[in-house]
Amino acid sequence: MKKRLAGVSCAVVVAAVAGWSLSAQAGGNLSKSSCTFNGKKLYGKIQIVTSFPDVKVQEVSSFPDLKVQKVSSFPDSCGKWQIVTSFPDTKVQFVSSFPDVKIQYVSSFPGM
Numbered sequence: 001m002k003k004r005l006a007g008v009s010c011a012v013v014v015a016a017v018a019g020w021s022l023s024a025q026a027g028g029n030l031s032k033s034s035c036t037f038n039g040k041k042l043y044g045k046i047q048i049v050t051s052f053p054d055v056k057v058q059e060v061s062s063f064p065d066l067k068v069q070k071v072s073s074f075p076d077s078c079g080k081w082q083i084v085t086s087f088p089d090t091k092v093q094f095v096s097s098f099p100d101v102k103i104q105y106v107s108s109f110p111g112m
Contacts, residue, residue, distance in 0.1 A: 028100055030065060032112045035078035037101055040090045042066055043110075046081040047088035054091045058099035068103045069110035079110025 028038040035042045040054040068079050075082040 030101060035066075035112065042090070042101065043078050043080050044075045044082070044089035045084045045087065046075075047084055047086070047091045049091045049093055051093070052091070053093035055093075056095045056098070056100045057092050057103050058095055058097070058101075060102045060104055062104070063102070064104035065102045066104075066112055067106045067110050069106055069108065077110070078112060079106075 030037050037055045042055070066079055068081050071080050071082055073082065074080070
């Protein structure tokens with residue numbers, strides 16, 4: 001009986017760890033080296049939309065995939081977002097579950 005419980009516990013832990021490691025990449029490819037998700041930049045001019053996004057994001061307070069700093073000009077490095085209403089580099093939709101990328105807003109040191 002104890003061996004059976006140990007096997008079940010081990011399977012639960014393995015499933016949980018596998019789920020955590022796939023959180024950002026469940027629906028696509030997150031590239032830390034180029035700061036992109038499925039080829040879409042995670043920096044630059046960002047438009048917030050309610051439908052047809054390039055990337056679905058969830059704001060979290062800990063363990064983000066990307067730390068984001070809102071800027072008013074020169075959004076030229078990973079994690080720097082200039083929020084625009086037209087001509088975006090990337091369109092994002094904020095969701096409460098099943099995000100492509102988890103973000104945390106910061107005032108300094110943006111990036112992955």
